[in-house]
Amino acid sequence: MRFMMIVKASKDSEAGTMPKEQMEQMFAEMKKYNDELKETGVLVAVGGLHPSSNGIRILYPVPGEPPTIEEGPFTEIKELVAGYWFIDVNSREEAIEWAMRAPDPHGLGEGQIELRQVFE
Template sequence: MKFMMVVKASKDSEAGTMPSEQMDLMFAAMKKYNEELKKSGVLVSVGGLHPSSNGIRITYPVPGEPPTITEGPFPEVNELIAGYWFINVESREEAIKWAMRAPDPHGLGEGQIELRQVFE
């Protein structure tokens, strides 16, 4: 079963700011966690995303009408994605266990991970 662990954005991730000492600790914890995922054989892919200020949103307003393009940034920070992991596990419970082991993705007590199963 494949799952996507979605790291929700924060005001800091959208601004691209974080104190350097905190960033170093967070990156070290993430590197260790990613190595554990890789060593266990469940990691399919991992990545971080640029802030939405670099993003483009394509909206399909009405069937038959052309889509519209909106340049970022996008104001709904709690709706945005800052990064992800794709993992391949045996069960939903195993996916939850791996997600619970992840360090705070923002390192500031503001992190949030959404866990979603991928259609196969």
């Protein structure tokens, strides 16, 4: 079963700001976690995303009409994605266990991970 662990954005991730010492610690914790995912064969892919100020949305407001383009930044930070892991596990429970072991993705007590199963 494949799952996407979606790291929700924060004000800091959208602004690209974080104190250097917190960044170094967070990256060290993430590297350790990612290495563990790789070593166990669970990790399919991992990545972080640029802030939504660099993003583009393709909108389909009217059925049958051409889509429109909306340039970032996007305002609803709590709805934005800052990064992700794709994992391949044996059960929903195992996916939850891995998600619970992830370090706080923002390192400030603001982290949030959404876990979604991928259609296969």
